Amino acid sequence: MSIGQQIREARDERGLTQTELAAQAGVSRPTVARVELGVAISVATLSRLADVLGMEVSLVRAKGRPARRNNPIGSSGPLTFD
Template sequence: MYPTGSAGGPSEGSDAVTALPPDAAAIAGAIRAARKGRGWTQTDLGKRAGVSRPTVARVERGDSVSSKTLMKIASALDLRLGLQS
């Protein structure tokens, strides 16, 4: 997803508020909505996906995570990831 503190954004500890890029916000929101729609906690999703609860929280905030982690979480929720141009 989109890391903070990269050349394109403020570094950690900055007072600037950084909005998520639209795609990152959409992914984070879709994952959160799918989890809540199933009545799962972040811990439930983490166990089903094989990741920790803090990792689920990072995904739902739109923080930077590996594509492998994102695929594990999407798969646990029966969601498909796709690329568009």
């Protein structure tokens, strides 16, 4: 289960709307929506949402998938150092 799915599930279990969660966490409603859709999330935002939802950040992160590289080294040309 992705981090976004875990956040949404926890929000639903607590009967919170995205707007209510956003207000309690000090973030915008569109930020909550992006998190739930799996768009990039900062550690600070994750921590705020997890605190409001009573979740352990380490547990939320442990259940997520490992990050995938979009451009592995060497896929877009030679690796150079300036």
